[in-house]
Each structure stands twice: as structure tokens, then as C-alpha cells.
Amino acid sequence: MTLAVFFGCTFIAFGPALSLFLFTIARDPLRIIILIAGAFFWLVSLLLSSLIWFIAVKASDPRDEALQRGLLIFGVMFSVLLQEAFRFLYYKLLRKAIEGLVALSEDGCSPISIQQMAYVAGVGFGLMSGAFSMINLLADALGPGTVGIHGDSQLYFLTSAFMTMVLIFLHTFWGILFFHGCENQRWWEIAAVVLMHLAVSGSTFWNPLYVGSLVPSYLLMAAAAVWAYLLSGGSAQNLRRFLLCKCLVKGDGDLSGRPWG
Amino acid sequence: MSEESEESVPLLPLQQESMASALFNTDQNDNSERRRHDNSERRRNDNPGSETNGQPQNNIQQVVEDEEEDEELTLKYGAKHVIMLFVPVTLCMVVVVATIKSVSFYTRKDGQLIYTPFTEETETIGQRALNSILNAAIMISVIIVMTILLVVLYKYRCYKVIHGWLIISSLLLLFFFSFIYLGEVFKTYNVAMDYITVALMIWNFGVVGMICIHWKGPLRLQQAYLIMISALMALVFIKYLPEWTAWLILAVISVYDLVAVLCPKGPLRMLVETAQERNETLFPALIYSSTMVWLVNMAEEDPEAQRKASKNSTYDKQANQPQNGDAEPDDGGFSQEWQQQRDNRIGPIESTPESRAAVQALPSNSQTSEDPEERGVKLGLGDFIFYSVLVGKASATASGDWNTTLACFVAILIGLCLTLLLLAIFKKALPALPISITFGLVFYFATDNLVQPFMDQLAFHQFYI
Numbered sequence: 020m021t022l023a024v025f026f027g028c029t030f031i032a033f034g035p036a037l038s039l040f041l042f043t044i045a046r047d048p049l050r051i052i053i054l055i056a057g058a059f060f061w062l063v064s065l066l067l068s069s070l071i072w073f074i075a076v077k078a079s080d081p082r083d084e085a086l087q088r089g090l091l092i093f094g095v096m097f098s099v100l101l102q103e104a105f106r107f108l109y110y111k112l113l114r115k116a117i118e119g120l121v122a123l124s125e126d127g128c129s130p131i132s133i134q135q136m137a138y139v140a141g142v143g144f145g146l147m148s149g150a151f152s153m154i155n156l157l158a159d160a161l162g163p164g165t166v167g168i169h170g171d172s173q174l175y176f177l178t179s180a181f182m183t184m185v186l187i188f189l190h191t192f193w194g195i196l197f198f199h200g201c202e203n204q205r206w207w208e209i210a211a212v213v214l215m216h217l218a219v220s221g222s223t224f225w226n227p228l229y230v231g232s233l234v235p236s237y238l239l240m241a242a243a244a245v246w247a248y249l250l251s252g253g254s255a256q257n258l259r260r261f262l263l264c265k266c267l268v269k270g271d272g273d274l275s276g277r278p279w280g
Numbered sequence: 281m282s283e284e285s286e287e288s289v290p291l292l293p294l295q296q297e298s299m300a301s302a303l304f305n306t307d308q309n310d311n312s313e314r315r316r317h318d319n320s321e322r323r324r325n326d327n328p329g330s331e332t333n334g335q336p337q338n339n340i341q342q343v344v345e346d347e348e349e350d351e352e353l354t355l356k357y358g359a360k361h362v363i364m365l366f367v368p369v370t371l372c373m374v375v376v377v378a379t380i381k382s383v384s385f386y387t388r389k390d391g392q393l394i395y396t397p398f399t400e401e402t403e404t405i406g407q408r409a410l411n412s413i414l415n416a417a418i419m420i421s422v423i424i425v426m427t428i429l430l431v432v433l434y435k436y437r438c439y440k441v442i443h444g445w446l447i448i449s450s451l452l453l454l455f456f457f458s459f460i461y462l463g464e465v466f467k468t469y470n471v472a473m474d475y476i477t478v479a480l481m482i483w484n485f486g487v488v489g490m491i492c493i494h495w496k497g498p499l500r501l502q503q504a505y506l507i508m509i510s511a512l513m514a515l516v517f518i519k520y521l522p523e524w525t526a527w528l529i530l531a532v533i534s535v536y537d538l539v540a541v542l543c544p545k546g547p548l549r550m551l552v553e554t555a556q557e558r559n560e561t562l563f564p565a566l567i568y569s570s571t572m573v574w575l576v577n578m579a580e581e582d583p584e585a586q587r588k589a590s591k592n593s594t595y596d597k598q599a600n601q602p603q604n605g606d607a608e609p610d611d612g613g614f615s616q617e618w619q620q621q622r623d624n625r626i627g628p629i630e631s632t633p634e635s636r637a638a639v640q641a642l643p644s645n646s647q648t649s650e651d652p653e654e655r656g657v658k659l660g661l662g663d664f665i666f667y668s669v670l671v672g673k674a675s676a677t678a679s680g681d682w683n684t685t686l687a688c689f690v691a692i693l694i695g696l697c698l699t700l701l702l703l704a705i706f707k708k709a710l711p712a713l714p715i716s717i718t719f720g721l722v723f724y725f726a727t728d729n730l731v732q733p734f735m736d737q738l739a740f741h742q743f744y745i
Contacts, residue, residue, distance in 0.1 A: 048359035051366070052697060059694045062687055065745070066726050069734035076733075091737055098745040147690070151735060152744060154682040175742070182744055219744070226742035 020176070025160045028176050032153050032183035036146055039191070043138075049131055050139045057109060057143020057194075064105035065151065068098035092224065099220050102144070103213045106194070109140055110201050133202060134195070134251060141194020145187035153183045172227040182223065185236045189219060192243035199250045215239055361657040362700050364570040366693055368507050372664050373692075375511040376518070376672040377685060385464040386519045387676045393520045395419045400522040412524035419525075420532050427540065427547045435554055442563065450493060450509070450565050454486040457512045493565040506568045510661050514668035518676060526673055530666060530717055537711040552709055568664065571656030657700070663712040667692050670720045678724070680732035687727040691719035 044050045072094035079086055113136045120129040156179055167173035193212045200208030219239055225231030248258075380386055392399065395418055398411035433442050459482050466473050489509070492502040521529065540546040555562055671688050678684035695716025703710045738745065 048363035051363055052359055055366075055690060055693050055697070058690050062690055062723070065731055065734075066723070068745075069730040070726075072734050073730050088741075091741065091743065094734060095738070095743050095745050102745070147686075148745070150686055151683055151731075152739070154686065155680075155735070156739065158682055179742065182742075186744060223742065223744040 020160045020162070020164055020166065022161070024176055025157055028153075028160060028180035029157055031177075031180040032149060032157075032187075033146075035184060036142065036149065036187045039142055040146070044142065047131075050135070053113070053131075053136055053139045054143040054146070056112075057140040058147035060105045060109045061102060061144045061147040064101045065098065068094065068101045071097055095220050095224075096217065099216050100213070102148075103197070103209075103216060106140070106144065106197055107201065107209075110137075110198055113140065113198075133198060137195045137198030138191065138251075139194075140198070141191035142187075144194060145190030148190060149183040149187045152186070153179060172229070174229065175227075178226075178229050178233065181233055182236065185233070185240050186219070188240050189215070189236070189243060192240070192247040195247040195251060196243065215243065358704075361570070362697050364657055365659055365696060365700065368503060368568060368570070369659075369664060369667055369693070369696060370689075372507045372511050372514070372668050373671045373689060375507070376514050376668040377675045379461075379465075379511070379515060380518065380672050380676045383464045383468045385467070386515050386672075388519075389522075390519070392522060395422050396521060396525050400524060408524060412522070412528050415522070415525040416528035416532055419529050420536060423533070424536070424547075431547045431551045431554075434551060446563055446565055447490075447494065450490060451486070453509045453512055454489040454505075455482060457516065458482060458485060458508075461512060461515070499571070503568065503570070506565070506661060507664070509565075510568075510664035511668060513661075514665045514672055517665070517669045518672045521669075523673075523677060526669065527721065530670055531721060533666065534711075534713040534717040537713040541709055541711040549709070566661055567658050568661060569656050569658045659712060663716075666713055667696075667716060667720070670717060670724070674720075674724050674728075678728045678732075680728050680735070683732060683735060684724060684727045687723045687731070688720045691723040692716045695719040 040054070044054055072090065075090050075093070076087070079090060081087070113133065117129050117131075117133060117136070120131070121127060124130065156176060160176055166175050172178070193216065196208050197212045200206065200212070219236050222232040222235045396415035397418070398414050400408050400411055402408045402411060430442065459478070462478065462482065465471075488497075488501070489505045491497055492505050493509075517526070540548040543549065552562075670692065671685060674688040675681070675685040680687075695718070696712065699710060699712050699715050737743075
């Protein structure tokens with residue numbers, strides 16, 4: 020494989036996330052900390068789920084292919100549930116942190132809102148999830164080899180990159196939806212996030228039939244994007260104003276249709 | 281290259297980083313009240329001359345101390361200071377990991393240090409475990425003995441000896457180790473190079489480094505040099521410590537750090553307290569400092585004036601430095617650097633003749649820079665070194681490769697964040713190693729043994745979680 024594959028897949032997978040990071044998170048130290056803590060929570064959830072899978076595998080017959088595949092599927096589902104559980108734990112932690120920040124502040128309001136935290140936490144989860152899925156692949160892409168020489172799909176790297184990108188976006192939107200559901204006691208939003216995650220992970224069981232995994236994931240991502248945008252205060256009007264570069268009342272020439280403001 | 285020169289890494293750099301690893305920063309309550317009063321006035325003022333990372337975070341409320349109540353929960357360090365440490369720690373780790381991944385010299389086994397005489401190439405696992413325990417014990421005893429020696433030297437005011445010791449060790453790092461590093465990089469990339477050019481490069485690099493670290497220089501350059509020497513030292517450890525020994529040493533040194541800094545009779549605590557009693561700075565070239573405090577506007581309040589420390593920035597102070605080094609044997613050239621360390625412990629509070637002289641020479645209506653946000657944060661170089669050793673070893677020897685490296689990296693950053701939080705709450709000197717190294721070790725072994733097989737299988741089937 021070549022440098023072109025390496026850079027191409029890196030930018031496909033991490034380009035959007037990196038720009039999100041650079042433009043919205045990198046300037047605020049508090050957001051960077053929340054991002055890294057989110058990555059840490061995802062990591063811990065992965066650790067626990069791999070522990071369970073590892074124990075199950077060690078307790079079973081390693082030569083039974085179907086059983087191993089079944090155990091892997093069980094591992095994936097369990098990992099998804101554990102990730103969402105840790106997202107909930109992180110929400111609890113951030114709630115407490117907001118109370119602390121309010122107590123320490125001069126004017127009684129926190130420097131960051133729970134919605135912003137939701138977004139950053141989602142990006143944190145997504146970045147770590149994407150990194151763990153993709154980095155070893157990228158390192159291998161730099162070395163010599165031919166993709167799919169034994170009859171597997173030749174699009175392995177490319178589809179992995181696209182899948183990683185969609186997962187990063189999905190985690191971001193799920194973060195927003197999940198926290199919004201927790202804040203406003205709307206349990207069906209939380210259930211929807213969990214089900215979406217299970218659906219996306221489940222769709223990857225169709226791989227290498229990529230139509231079965233990438234297409235549903237992108238559709239779900241579009242749906243989650245719209246939903247998260249609406250929940251964050253966006254509307255069709257905002258979007259139109261943003262796209263037509265119209266300013267708001269205090270307009271000083273900048274694009275002020277963004278939800279965060 | 282002779283075996284001897286490779287194996288006999290001198291004691292000096294070891295001592296350097298064992299000293300530096302335990303110290304951290306804090307703030308004493310008695311001085312914080314007076315500073316709080318000034319902070320509240322100065323908080324509103326913008327300081328154009330500060331050397332912080334330039335972010336207008338004046339509304340980071342965590343750092344601002346309440347002016348009315350003394351007992352209010354106040355955090356001395358906020359998010360900004362955490363990031364001020366994240367960046368250099370990340371840079372150091374990136375340098376180490378990049379070198380490990382590209383230059384094979386640092387992963388090749390070329391013998392062991394004299395401090396770890398027992399080999400790990402044994403027949404049985406039990407023998408290997410025993411050997412590594414013995415190696416770790418020897419290394420830790422060496423470090424303890426050196427630390428106690430340093431404390432004794434400091435207590436009996438043998439400043440020249442200490443100063444000379446530190447200069448020799450920085451000379452070694454800046455010239456010899458960087459020469460070897462440069463040579464290996466050239467070998468890796470097959471770059472043809474002549475001795476004259478190399479001599480010029482190393483000479484310039486080393487001399488500028490000595491000046492920046494031990495005297496004065498641009499802040500960013502000094503920080504860059506400190507990061508580079510930490511990375512070089514970490515690379516030496518990664519190369520010469522066998523596997524099990526390295527992990528054991530990391531574990532034991534975090535326990536030692538905890539004990540040495542927190543116990544009343546711990547050597548590092550005694551060192552810090554002695555230095556505090558004498559109103560002196562600690563050793564140069566052992567502490568990474570994230571900002572300089574400009575010695576501006578102390579003349580309004582006399583106690584305030586006495587408490588402002590100047591780091592390597594103001595010219596007045598630096599001009600006084602050489603004379604004071606000779607005139608006052610007590611300071612012995614340490615006063616400037618000690619204040620850096622003092623800034624950590626009790627904030628930029630220092631009372632030295634030269635600072636007062638400098639202050640009185642300044643106009644009295646300039647703004648002070650003693651903003652909470654402008655106050656710097658410090659981390660010992662030993663912490664940098666051991667964090668990088670952990671991440672470097674993870675990238676060198678893990679089967680999970682990049683996943684393990686990334687996991688250790690995140691774990692160390694979170695540990696650092698937690699340590700800073702504890703520091704901000706408890707306001708006393710804290711060891712920076714234990715929490716981060718514990719997290720790092722746990723995540724290294726867990727990721728390497730548990731997560732890696734799982735991710736491998738997932739990647740094989742192209743499942744995504």
C-alpha cells in the first residue's frame with residue numbers, strides 16, 4: 020500500500036473530527052479536558068467489555084468457529100450496551116462538575132453549558148472509538164502489501180475509513196441526544212440512542228457486504244444529525260439564514276446562525 | 281561504539297530526574313489571602329506582557345479566588361493550567377514515540393546499565409522475576425541514596441557542589457546524548473554527514489541549551505530544551521532497562537515519589553521545606569515552568585512587593601543576579617530558580633533583596649501581572665521522563681502497538697488532570713507520578729492483554745463497536 024492510501028484513509032476517517040476539534044474545542048481548555056475525559060470513559064467501557072469477552076473466549080472451545088463468531092457478536096452487543104452505560108455515568112459526572120463550576124464562579128453561572136458538554140463528550144467518545152478502530156489499520160497501510168490478495172474485499176481500508184467517520188459523527192450526535200434525554204427525563208430519547216447504536220453495530224455484521232453496513236449507517240447518521248440539530252435549537256429558518264449568510268439583528272457580518280452562538 | 285560508554289550512563293542525570301519527579305506546585309494559605317486581595321483587583325486588568333499561552337480565559341472561574349471569604353472553596357489552578365501541562369507532556373511523549381518507532385537503535389538490546397546488573401535472559405520465569413526485582417531494588421536504592429546525598433549537600437549549603445553536579449549532567453545530556461541521538465537519526469535515514477557539520481550543530485545546540493536552561497533565554501526555547509532533554513533521558517531509560525525491570529521501576533518509583541513528598545521525613549519534603557526556610561530557589565534545569573511572571577508593579581504594597589518572584593524574565597533582576605551570586609553566598613546562584621519552584625508552592629511570593637531593588641526601580645503605576653490566570657504551573661522533569669518512559673515502552677514492546685500507546689497516553693493525561701485537581705484543592709506539594717503511572721500501568725497491561733485480542737478479532741471481521 021502507499022502513502023496515498025494512508026493519507027487518504029486518515030483524512031477520510033479523521034478529517035471532519037479533526038476540524039470539529041480545531042474549530043470548536045481546541046480553543047477552550049475546559050472543553051479539551053472534557054474531551055479527554057470522555058475518551059477515557061470510552062476506554063474504560065471498552066476495557067470492561069473486552070474483559071468479559073476474553074473470559075468468555077477462554078472458557079470456550081477455540082476451534083469452534085461458529086461459537087467464536089457468536090461470542091464475538093455477543094461481545095459487540097455487550098460492548099455497545101456498556102458504552103452507553105458509561106455515557107450515562109459520564110453525564111452524571113459532568114452534571115456534578117457543572118455544579119462545582121457554578122459554585123466556583125463569580126457570577127453564579129457555569130462557563131460551559133450542559134449542551135456544550137454533551138457535544139464535546141460525544142466528540143470525545145467518537146474520537147477514541149475511531150482511533151481504536153482505525154489506527155492500527157493506518158499503521159499497516161503504510162507498509163507493504165496488497166489488499167484482498169486472498170480473495171477478501173479490496174476496499175477494506177476505504178470502507179473502514181468511511182465506517183470510522185460515520186461512527187465518529189454518530190457518537191457526537193448520540194452524545195447530544197443522550198444528554199438531552201437525561202436532562203429532560205425523556206427516556207425514549209435515551210432508548211433511541213441505544214437502539215441506534217445497536218443497529219449500527221449490528222449492521223457491520225453484514226461486512227464485507229458493505230451496502231448492508233455503510234448505507235444504513237449513513238442514513239441513521241443523517242437522521243441523528245437532523246434530530247440533534249433540532250434539539251440544540253436549530254431550525255429550518257436558522258439553517259436558511261446560515262446558508263444565505265444573513266446576519267442577525269446585531270449583525271456585524273459574521274455567520275450567526277449556529278446553535279451554540 | 282564501545283560497550284563501556286553505552287553502559288556507564290552516569291549517576292548525574294538519574295539524580296536529576298529523581299529530584300525533579302517529586303516536586304509539584306502548591307499554594308500556602310497564609311500567602312494566598314494577601315494575594316487574593318490583589319488578585320481581585322488585578323483580575324479585571326488585562327496583562328499584555330504576560331507569557332502565558334495567550335488565551336483570553338479571564339472567565340475561567342475555577343481559578344479566581346473569592347475576595348470576601350477565605351474559607352470558600354477556591355481552586356488555585358484551573359483548566360488553563362491543566363492544558364499548559366498537557367501540551368508539553370504530550371510533546372515529550374510524541375517525540376519519544378516517534379523516535380522509538382523510527383530509530384531502531386532505541387529498541388535494540390545493547391547491554392544494560394550498571395545499575396541493573398542482573399540480566400533478564402534467564403531460563404525460568406521465576407529467575408527472571410527475581411532478577412528484575414533485584415534490578416529494581418538496586419536502581420531505587422541508588423536513587424534514594426542520591427536524593428539523600430543531595431538533601432544533605434543542600435542542608436549544609438554546599439551549593440557549589442550541587443551546582444557543578446547539575447551543570448555536568450546537563451552538559452552530558454545536551455552534548456553527548458544528543459550527539460548519539462543525532463547520529464542514530466542520520467543512520468536511520470541514511471543521511472551522509474561530516475564531523476565538522478555535526479560538531480557545529482551539536483556545539484550550537486548544546487551551548488544555547490546550557491544558556492537557556494541555566495541562565496536566561498526566551499521562555500519557549502527554554503521549555504523546548506527541557507522537553508528535549510526529558511525525551512533524551514527517557515529514551516536512554518527505554519533502551520537500557522530490560523522489560524520487567526522497567527515496569528517494576530515505574531511502579532516502585534511512584535510509590536517512592538508518594539512517600540518522599542508526602543511523609544514528614546521524606547527527603548524531598550525536607551528539601552522543599554529547607555529551601556522555603558531559606559527563601560531560596562531550588563535547582564535550575566529540574567523544573568518545567570509554563571510561564572514567566574513579570575516583576576511589575578509591586579511598589580504599591582510592600583508585602584506584595586516582597587512576595588513577587590521574578591523568573592527568568594525581568595532584566596533588572598537578572599542584572600542583579602551575577603552580583604548577588606557572589607555577594608550573597610546564601611543564594612549561591614539559586615535564588616532565581618528557587619523562586620520558580622517557590623511559585624509553585626506558595627505562589628509567586630519571594631522576598632529577596634534583588635527583587636525588592638528591582639521593584640523599587642519600577643514605576644509605581646504599572647499594572648501587576650499577578651493574575652491567577654497568568655500564574656504559571658510547574659512540573660518536575662522527572663515526571664516528564666517517567667511518563668515518556670511508560671508511553672515509549674508501551675509503543676516499543678506492546679503487541680497492541682498503537683492502541684496500547686494511545687490508551688497509556690490518555691490514562692497519563694487523565695492522571696495528570698486528577699493530580700492537578702487535587703493540587704488545586706489541597707494546596708500543598710503533591711507528587712505527580714503516582715496517579716498517572718498507576719493509570720498508565722493498569723491501562724498498559726489491560727489493553728495489551730485484554731483489549732488487543734478483542735480489537736484484533738473485530739478488525740478481522742470488520743465489526744464495529
